[in-house]
Amino acid sequence: MNVLGVHLLLELRQCNPALLNDIDHIRDMMLAAAESVDAHVVGESFHRFNPQGVTGILAIAESHISIHTWPEYGYAAADVFTCGSSFHPQVVADLLIEKLECLDPYIHEIQRGMIPQTVTT
Amino acid sequence: MNVLGVHLLLELRQCNPALLNDIDHIRDMMLAAAESVDAHVVGESFHRFNPQGVTGILAIAESHISIHTWPEYGYAAADVFTCGSSFHPQVVADLLIEKLECLDPYIHEIQRGMIPQTVTT
Numbered sequence A, B: 001m002n003v004l005g006v007h008l009l010l011e012l013r014q015c016n017p018a019l020l021n022d023i024d025h026i027r028d029m030m031l032a033a034a035e036s037v038d039a040h041v042v043g044e045s046f047h048r049f050n051p052q053g054v055t056g057i058l059a060i061a062e063s064h065i066s067i068h069t070w071p072e073y074g075y076a077a078a079d080v081f082t083c084g085s086s087f088h089p090q091v092v093a094d095l096l097i098e099k100l101e102c103l104d105p106y107i108h109e110i111q112r113g114m115i116p117q118t119v120t121t
Helices: A022-037 A089-099 B023-036 B089-099
Strands: A004-013 A043-050 A054-060 A064-071 A076-083 A103-115 B004-012 B040-048 B054-060 B064-071 B075-083 B105-117
Touching: A004 A089, A004 B075, A004 B105, A022 A043, A022 A054, A022 A064, A022 A089, A022 B054, A043 A064, A054 B040, A054 B054, A054 B064, A064 B054, A064 B064, A064 B075, A076 A089, A076 B004, A076 B064, A076 B075, A076 B105, A089 A103, A103 B004, A103 B075, B004 B089, B023 B040, B023 B054, B023 B089, B075 B089, B089 B105
Parallel strands: none
Antiparallel strands: A004 A076, A004 A103, A043 A054, A043 B040, A054 A064, A064 A076, B004 B075, B004 B105, B040 B054, B054 B064, B064 B075
């Protein structure tokens, strides 16, 4: 089987709530994460909600990095989706965990696009 | 436990390859999907890659809908992330499956943000 993408689902618990509510920090962090793996950003969308919470999404070629934050719970749901060889998603995950001062991260890794080998030859 | 988000990971196999490579179709489909559940779109990013493939991302308040397509495999990886009560993600999933003429969909549902009840009271 070929695998087209690797998708990390990050459950980021016990983060610093102030950082989770800081849209500039979230955007700087995500752009730095993309830069750290030489990813080519093709689109971005960042929004702060009332009374709190931030959504940030970076489109990166056939990949994306997204985050939704709940400062009131010290929690963020982040996703790092990469197609096969473009970059190593764990590097991005580690940076998000560090920059949000996350004390209790959990990472769920899922293979996306399990394509039978016969199709690809 | 409270659950903050429901995340559907759609493995869309045996789709119509021409539709997977049609950025206008992908964008119309995703905006229609958002409209069908009265979701408020706060940002969008759509890109077509060379030689083929489309990435589309809609930011929807504390939610998102994303898709990455591989026309050469008739495959798309789509994600529908919703926070608790905002809309029912299966409605969006059904529409994507129909609009891509997908013959072999698989949906993986993941609960995001399992927060102990004591934190919320």
